Amino acid sequence: MPQEQPSGRSSAQDVASVKPGGVADSGEIGVVETRFFTFAELTLESGEKLGPITLAYETYGELNDAKSNAVLVVHALSGDAHAAGVAADDRRLGWWDNLIGPGKGFDTDKYFVICSNVVGGCKGSTGPSSVDPASGKPYGLDFPFVTIGDIVNAQTRLLDHLGIERLLTVAGGSMGGMQVLEWMVSRPERILSAIPIATAVKHSPQQIAFNEVGRQAIMADPNWCNGDYYEAAPPAAGLAVARMIGHITYMSDESMAEKFGRRFTGEKPFFNFSPDFEVEGYLQYRGRSFVDRFDANSYLYITKAIDMFDASGGKNLGDTLKGSDTKVLVIAFKSDWLYPAYQSQEIVRACKRAGLDATYCEIASSYGHDAFLLETDEETHLIRHFLGRVYRDRAGQ
Amino acid sequence: MTAPDSRAVDQASTSLSLEHRLILELVPVGSLVLDLGCGDGELLSALVRERKARAQGIEIDEQAIYRCVAMGLSVLHGDIDTGLPEYGDKSFDYVVLNQSLQQVKSPDTVLQEALRVGKWVILGFPNFAHVSARFQLFFRGRTPITPSLPYEWHDTPNLHFLSISDFVEYCRRRKIKINRSVFLGRKRRVRLFPNLFALSGIFLLSR
Numbered sequence: 001m002p003q004e005q006p007s008g009r010s011s012a013q014d015v016a017s018v019k020p021g022g023v024a025d026s027g028e029i030g031v032v033e034t035r036f037f038t039f040a041e042l043t044l045e046s047g048e049k050l051g052p053i054t055l056a057y058e059t060y061g062e063l064n065d066a067k068s069n070a071v072l073v074v075h076a077l078s079g080d081a082h083a084a085g086v087a088a089d090d091r092r093l094g095w096w097d098n099l100i101g102p103g104k105g106f107d108t109d110k111y112f113v114i115c116s117n118v119v120g121g122c123k124g125s126t127g128p129s130s131v132d133p134a135s136g137k138p139y140g141l142d143f144p145f146v147t148i149g150d151i152v153n154a155q156t157r158l159l160d161h162l163g164i165e166r167l168l169t170v171a172g173g174s175m176g177g178m179q180v181l182e183w184m185v186s187r188p189e190r191i192l193s194a195i196p197i198a199t200a201v202k203h204s205p206q207q208i209a210f211n212e213v214g215r216q217a218i219m220a221d222p223n224w225c226n227g228d229y230y231e232a233a234p235p236a237a238g239l240a241v242a243r244m245i246g247h248i249t250y251m252s253d254e255s256m257a258e259k260f261g262r263r264f265t266g267e268k269p270f271f272n273f274s275p276d277f278e279v280e281g282y283l284q285y286r287g288r289s290f291v292d293r294f295d296a297n298s299y300l301y302i303t304k305a306i307d308m309f310d311a312s313g314g315k316n317l318g319d320t321l322k323g324s325d326t327k328v329l330v331i332a333f334k335s336d337w338l339y340p341a342y343q344s345q346e347i348v349r350a351c352k353r354a355g356l357d358a359t360y361c362e363i364a365s366s367y368g369h370d371a372f373l374l375e376t377d378e379e380t381h382l383i384r385h386f387l388g389r390v391y392r393d394r395a396g397q
Numbered sequence: 398m399t400a401p402d403s404r405a406v407d408q409a410s411t412s413l414s415l416e417h418r419l420i421l422e423l424v425p426v427g428s429l430v431l432d433l434g435c436g437d438g439e440l441l442s443a444l445v446r447e448r449k450a451r452a453q454g455i456e457i458d459e460q461a462i463y464r465c466v467a468m469g470l471s472v473l474h475g476d477i478d479t480g481l482p483e484y485g486d487k488s489f490d491y492v493v494l495n496q497s498l499q500q501v502k503s504p505d506t507v508l509q510e511a512l513r514v515g516k517w518v519i520l521g522f523p524n525f526a527h528v529s530a531r532f533q534l535f536f537r538g539r540t541p542i543t544p545s546l547p548y549e550w551h552d553t554p555n556l557h558f559l560s561i562s563d564f565v566e567y568c569r570r571r572k573i574k575i576n577r578s579v580f581l582g583r584k585r586r587v588r589l590f591p592n593l594f595a596l597s598g599i600f601l602l603s604r
Contacts, residue, residue, distance in 0.1 A: 318483065327471070348473055352483035357453065360473040361462045382466055389469040 028101040029060050029085030029108060032094075034124055039157050042119070048144040052133070055158050056081040056117040056124030060100055061108030063164070068394055070164045071106055071387070072155065073115045074172035074179040077246070077302055078294055080123035083115035084108075098376040105380035110391065111168065118179075119154045120146040120302050122295035129230060129295040141227035146301060148175075148309040152182045159190065168390055171195035171383070173372035174339065175302070181311040181347070188324035193390045195383060197331040198372040200343035201317055201350070202310035207338065210249050211303040214242030218296045227297045239296040240287030247286050252335040252368030317346070318353025328358040329386040331379060333371035359386060413443055416521060416597065419579050419586075420495060423519055423601050424448045428490040431455070431515065433477040433507070434497025438465035445470070453489075455480050478502045481510040488514050495521040496597075499557045505571075508602075512573065518602040524580075524595050526560030531593075544583060545596035561592040568602070577601040 034056050041051030058081045063070060073083050073096060084100035086093060094115075099105040106113050117125040120143070128143035135142070159167070170183045170191050177199020184194045200207070221238030223229055251259070260279040275281040311317055328351050332344035341362045351358035363378045365371040372379070413421070417440050424430065428450050432441045435454030438461070444450040454472035456462055465472040473480070478501050492515030498504045499522050511518045523545035524530075530541030540550045548555065559567075561580070568575050580587040580595035587595040 345475070348475070349483045352473075353485070355485070355488060357451070357471045358473060359462075359466060359471045360475065361459065361466070362474050364459055378463070381463055385466045385469060392469075 032085035033088040063112040072170040074176040076174035081117040105383035122298040128297035138230040169193040173197035193327040217241035236291040243290040244283040249338040317350035321354035330360040338369040431489040432493040484514040525558040
């Protein structure tokens with residue numbers, strides 16, 4: 001696959017990354033089209049009502065007659081519904097294509113895999129850049145605050161629409177993992193198992209801090225105009241800086257050293273503030289390209305939803321989970337300092353306390369938080385066998 | 398509460414080691430089992446297969462986790478020295494510590510915790526006072542290497558060395574009840590002078 005400019009592999013949360021020149025020519029799943037489901041209204045956790053709501057989603061594989069082989073995959077901050085296969089419009093590969101497909105971790109020969117976009121996003125689902133039916137203009141900051149709970153409630157409507165009563169599993173990394181935890185807490189009767197990856201019960205002050213710097217960068221951009229920029233130039237510089245900060249947190253010291261070292265972008269230093277180092281060029285490129293595919297207001301809304309999330313609801317998560325029979329696979333990565341393994345272990349401790357059947361693995365990886373998109377051999381092994389057992393148990397019931 | 402009676406184990410288990418077969422005999426069908434230091438999951442999967450146990454393992458080695466998961470086991474990647482506080486009292490029927498207690502930092506704490514979270518504890522450990530160990534130490538002045546303690550001094554995972562008599566005395570002092578004990582030699586059970594002739598001992602313990 002051709003290298004993207006200036007160097008490197010795809011990045012976590014950069015999940016829908018379109019690689020210039022890296023257009024996929026084949027994917028085992030083949031060409032997929034994003035679909036849309038619209039429902040009238042949702043009462044949000046804030047008490048406000050939002051509607052109509054459209055959710056973008058894709059599906060892979062076939063739903064069996066008993067509707068017992070459905071798997072829901074949920075994405076990270078900047079992800080979208082295109083998790084696998086080749087996009088019908090721009091031919092890009094899905095963000096978890098190496099995990100979803102025939103014979104892969106989420107084996108589409110066996111399972112019906114659904115990937116749903118989130119409310120508040122900008123990838124085909126209703127969000128701040130959508131048109132407010134009340135005003136006929138984009139919502140901007142009139143869009144109500146949404147939570148991870150709201151996101152999951154909307155996904156529940158999608159499952160109702162698809163006629164799926166109980167999922168084999170719900171899986172996702174990072175913010176996707178938070179949605180998984182929300183499913184475990186608020187909808188245990190709709191899932192048989194759950195796979196939270198590289199995630200946290202709630203954000204630490206450090207994680208909130210990084211998100212806040214990103215938000216401040218956007219809001220400090222004069223083009224932001226209190227979120228009312230849809231008919232003018234967007235706050236591209238601010239959003240790009242937010243994205244650059246994000247990318248730093250997705251990598252590890254080791255993976256950055258390996259990927260960039262102190263290599264120069266040119267033959268010799270420029271002796272000005274052009275990007276001398278490859279790492280500078282990379283971050284600038286990542287920032288710039290993000291602006292083309294993501295809405296700054298969505299970035300504000302979704303990062304806030306992530307920061308506000310607390311699966312424990314202020315109580316002991318173990319007590320909250322008691323009484324459910326969800327089988328759980330928790331995955332963390334050793335070099336992930338944004339969502340350190342101790343946060344996954346907090347989930348594990350809650351499972352122990354609740355007496356849930358749980359599996360936990362801390363994968364030795366040097367890719368930092370990005371690892372959940374990159375360490376696919378280990379993830380594939382864990383997910384394939386875990387999900388296989390859940391499926392066999394269900395068939396045996 | 399009475400100790401479960403031993404019963405014949407299925408034919409299928411004959412491929413198992415004597416040690417694992419003896420442990421299987423201690424566990425009634427359908428028990429909820431926690432295996433601390435479950436390794437590759439061989440014993441745990443036999444418990445699931447032949448005793449229809451609902452089983453949970455804890456293991457510190459990442460590669461062992463992958464092998465366990467491949468066998469369909471539920472296993473947590475972690476340290477048993479710190480892994481038990483979240484479990485409620487008597488939340489398992491059996492807690493198994495097979496060939497792992499001598500490798501933890503604080504065996505006393507781990508065993509007390511195991512007795513708290515399990516109604517029963519099955520403990521297996523290598524006997525440091527086996528005759529061949531005594532011989533090597535006494536006559537040759539060498540750190541013993543035996544079938545149950547097969548490691549060189551510099552690469553052993555074992556942190557603690559105990560004999561069967563040590564353990565019996567420990568249980569007396571800690572008021573831990575030994576409900577059953579079986580002792581293993583090279584190929585068969587040892588019934589006489591276990592502290593001298595057993596390579597390892599298996600104990601069924603309770604509070």
